[in-house]
Amino acid sequence: MDGPRVILLFSGKRKSGKDFITERLRESLGHNTCAILRLSGPLKKQFAQEHSLNYDRLLDASEYKEVYRADMIRWGEEKRNADPGFFCRLIVEDLTQPLWIVSDTRRKSDVDWFLTSYGAVTHTVRVVASEETRRSRGWVYTPEVDDAESECGLDNGVTFDCTITNDGGDELLEQLEN
Helix, strand or coil, X not given: CCCCCEEEEEEECCCCCHHHHHHHHHHHHCCCCEEEECCHHHHHHHHHHHHCCCHHHHHCCCHHHHHXXXXXXXXXXXXXXXXXXXXXXXXCXXXXXXXXXXXXXXXXXHHHHHHHHHHHHEEEEEEECCHHHHHHCCCCCXXXXXXXXXXHCCCCCCCCCEEEECCCCHHHHHXXXX
């Protein structure tokens, strides 16, 4: 394949429902058509290896991951500062699907890398949910996590091509159909 036909860069705060939405899109479009890419995957894998941690447990929504989240953020920032495209390059290797969905875009450098590398096929999608909704999904404000670049890096300076409100209900289903 010469490259993707479409790239959707999803971003949003913790517990806004990015994974839920991107999984629903892949189900409706098909696994052969659509690949979900997670920038956090190679980050967590490398972090687990370097710190002798359980990689699978860092991938789920467990308390285990939360214990290491702040350290992973700092470590990932060090890697990105040395090479802004490091994690982006890792996730796009060997893909064959024409539609790529990056489910966890968190930094302007991630957006810039995809725009520079793939241009006009790249589109940005912001997922928003109220704090009340996020709390109902288990979100608790955590200093050094919720005020870090990994949560706030795209709050300003990026114009999103699309915004999806994910407070549940029929409104979400209508937005996904569109």
